[in-house]
Amino acid sequence: MGKWALWGASGVVGQSIAEALRTQGQPYRVVGRSLGGLKATFGGDPLAEMATWDPENEATVRAAARGIDTLIYTVGVPYQDFRLHPLLMKRTLDAAVAEGVERLVLIGTVYPYGHAQTTPVREDHPREPHTFKGRMRKEQEDLVLAADAAGRIRGTVLRLPDFYGPGVDKSFLHSAFQAALQGKKADLVGPIDAPHEFVFVPDVGPVVLALAKEPKAYGRFWNLAGAGAVTQRFLVERIFQEVGRKPNFRVASKLMLRLIGLGNPFIRELVEMHYLLTHPLLMDDSALRALLGTVHKTSYEEGIRRTLREMGQGQRVPHSA
CATH class of the missing domain: 3.90.25.10 (UDP-galactose 4-epimerase, domain 1)
Known part of the structure; x- marks a missing residue:
């Protein structure tokens, strides 16, 4: 799978993925806005390479993506700034495509589903978000899947429930x-x-790596249900x-x-x-379990x-x- 990058690595999900990479002895790049924050979290890991990005500066976004084969996107924004999700996703996608990144995995949420029309919810459930945050997350997903459909990059989405x-x-x-x-x-x-339902965060990293390595995972989204x-x-x-x-x-x-x-x-x-x-x-992740x-x-x-x-x-x- 070549070189990995964790976009928004300092968050708890990013740290879980980093731990899974360390367990496999896989070098990886952590990308964040603050070099100090990255050093505080990953400075003791010889497998971790650190890079900063400024979403307002295309050159820094491209530099952070340069030489990467698989990009795992876990970027969070303050709850009051959800309008940024599609914008940041587009800038990352454009940079990734320009730098020849092969695969992108977006870590998503249940928000795009809107109200549950079935129990449990499978991936073929309508995406009809009735909230602003749900619409922003749906736009973010659509950008990834559209890029995949256009052949610009292989893209997939893994949706998580609440976690602890x-x-x-x-x-x-x-x-x-x-x-x-x-x-x-x-x-x-x-x-x-x-x-x-809740997912235990340390469980997420190994699932993300397994999904990213599976060629059949791309071009659609997947549910990861809780325990x-x-x-x-x-x-x-x-x-x-x-x-x-x-x-x-x-x-x-x-x-x-x-x-x-x-x-x-x-x-x-x-x-x-x-x-x-x-x-x-409540999510049904039977498709993910059948895949992996x-x-x-x-x-x-x-x-x-x-x-x-x-x-x-x-x-x-x-x-x-």
């Missing part, structure tokens, strides 16, 4: 992990009894049980989010996607234990099943 794990601070479960370890009260976003349907309540209770504490949490309703959002831009933007908690969207053969998924119980241990409080986490 060590270092994942932008998760519905993060507050519960912190509160359980610190003996405090967790702040949750409700409702917490509706079916939901099964579950509820936030079940997971939060399990998190507290693992450290021997009684569950302690409060739940914010959509109205409360609106009020909190008056002074918090992130929470204000979260309101638009609240429908994913009230109208569950084996898709490892860490159980929620083991994922919770590993997350608690790696948050630096392992001595307080019992090892019971």
